[in-house]
Amino acid sequence: MSNAMVAMLPHLLAGLNLLGVLLLLPAYWAIRSGHRGRHQWLMVMALVVGLVFLLLYLTYHWIVGHVPFTGQGWIRIVYFSLLAAHVLMALVTAIMVPMTALRALGNHWEKHVAIARRTLPLWLFVCISGLVVYVMAFFLYPPPVT
Numbered sequence: 001m002s003n004a005m006v007a008m009l010p011h012l013l014a015g016l017n018l019l020g021v022l023l024l025l026p027a028y029w030a031i032r033s034g035h036r037g038r039h040q041w042l043m044v045m046a047l048v049v050g051l052v053f054l055l056l057y058l059t060y061h062w063i064v065g066h067v068p069f070t071g072q073g074w075i076r077i078v079y080f081s082l083l084a085a086h087v088l089m090a091l092v093t094a095i096m097v098p099m100t101a102l103r104a105l106g107n108h109w110e111k112h113v114a115i116a117r118r119t120l121p122l123w124l125f126v127c128i129s130g131l132v133v134y135v136m137a138f139f140l141y142p143p144p145v146t
Helices: 003-034 036-064 074-105 109-140
Strands: none
Touching: 003 036, 003 109, 036 074, 074 109
16 A cells, blocks of 8 residues: 555544445434435445445555554643544444344344433534544644655
8 A cells, every 4th residue: 555545544544434424314313204215325324434444444454554643732631532432432333233234134223222222322523523533633733744
């Protein structure tokens, strides 16, 4: 993978996070208004986006490794607190999303709904906090140019 492609990955990952939000919210609204087919289609797309995100995220950090945060002072506490919550919830979400999807695929609707009510807010938090981390790490306090 070229250096230019690697440099574009954080921006692509942020775009995938935004796309995740733009799929999850309409999927929620669709199921709440009785549009099950639309909900299913949007959720399949959200799952694909999430999987692509995960694969590209792992690829990026395998190639680049650690990206230093250049902010100083109190903002470091804010950034690393948010990052810690983001990473922890991303791990939880990475377990809950497949469980939620498998319950839907198995037509276990009561179990699906029960876990989906917890999965959706966590998944949205992960997507949105990922965007905030991205803005902080790449725009407000950009990494040193190499």
